[in-house]
Amino acid sequence: MEPAPYASSPCRMPEDAETRRDVMRWRRAERARLIALRQAMPVADRQQAEAAILKALEEEPARTIGIYWPFKGEPDLRGWAAERRGNGARIALPVVVEKAAPLVFREWQPDAALVRGVWNIPIPAEDARVLIPDLIISPVVGVDPMQFRLGYGGGFYDRTLAALRAAGHDIRVIGIGFAAQSIPTIFPLPHDIAMNRVILA
Template sequence: MADDDTPGSFASPACFLHEVDPAYSGLPGPLDLQAWTDVNRWRKAERERLIAARLEVPAETRAGWTEAIAAGVLAEIGDVEGRIVSAYWPFRGEPDLRPFMEEIARRGGRTALPVVVEKGRPLAFHLWQAGEALARGVWNIPIPAEQRPCMPDVVIAPVVGFDPTCYRLGYGGGFFDRTLASLPARPRVIGVGYSAARVPTIYPQMHDIPMDLIVTEAGAVRPQADVSTVRALT
């Protein structure tokens, strides 16, 4: 587990473009621009707080949490034989699921990594497993050297924060939301993060898409009905 903040070494492949306007990202814009400004400001501060907090946790502790998270995700997925599971390359204290990807392959599944094509466009998914060559993509994010496009059955998404309705606070680029909105058939989407990253609400906006569930070291969090319908800061 690394604490290296250098994108060239470790980078989250899904969200690295910080604090963008949804319209710039190709996502549906907010109905109330002032509300979006308030939410965006809050998200930026909360994002910084949560990342700093997880980096303060000893690497050995995070490694133990990650093992519990990987076991929980495997239990949720079930039989993986013949299925494609997309994970991610870890960054800034995120759960390191690379051993999890090796376990998926041992169980007869296939693994993939998301690839940032360019700003404002959905992610692409390419098959990759441990031992295969990597190249550096956008923002020096490691991506499969060989392009083998695929459509995952399961997508694992790291979270900076999450709320009881399973909305995800990411890095601000909107890549996961844009990707999920563009897919012809939605895969099962599982967010992963530490239980301390739970917040009362992320103030979801029109462009936000919830995860099907969140898996933490403390267990699975499933969407709770009528917990947060607030769409803007009050």
């Protein structure tokens, strides 16, 4: 079931309790559909799309880059990140420190030990340096033409961006994914934060 049509501006839906329930119910179903679609991609199609994404990222300037460890069929940036690190950039991975709190970004070095984090995703150990990225590359489950991101439902990226920007950090966010993850709208709510750029291939 889709949420009711917008009663006001199509940019944001009003966050009353009933609307929020409808949007979250719709997002759960859409999230499951899009993840299944992504995981079912043929290997050759995935490799071609990843190559196009990495090419589009080549000229992005950044001193400190927040990436992610690939999960459930997300594009794999690890080789690209290692090259950027070889050219002087610092690379960081996101870490969930507690539920309903902003992420922290710990420095990732290919030879450093990793531990298992939330959902068993590898993360740098606690003694790794905490960095503030000036560029965050965020995987999308879905994304709409206004560059609002549908993620996994925890709200971590929106919460993190809000906290970092409130602290005065100038952070750009690029969402990446596959072409099939483009959807007409995520039905954005007031807490959703649009990304600066989206790369789909």
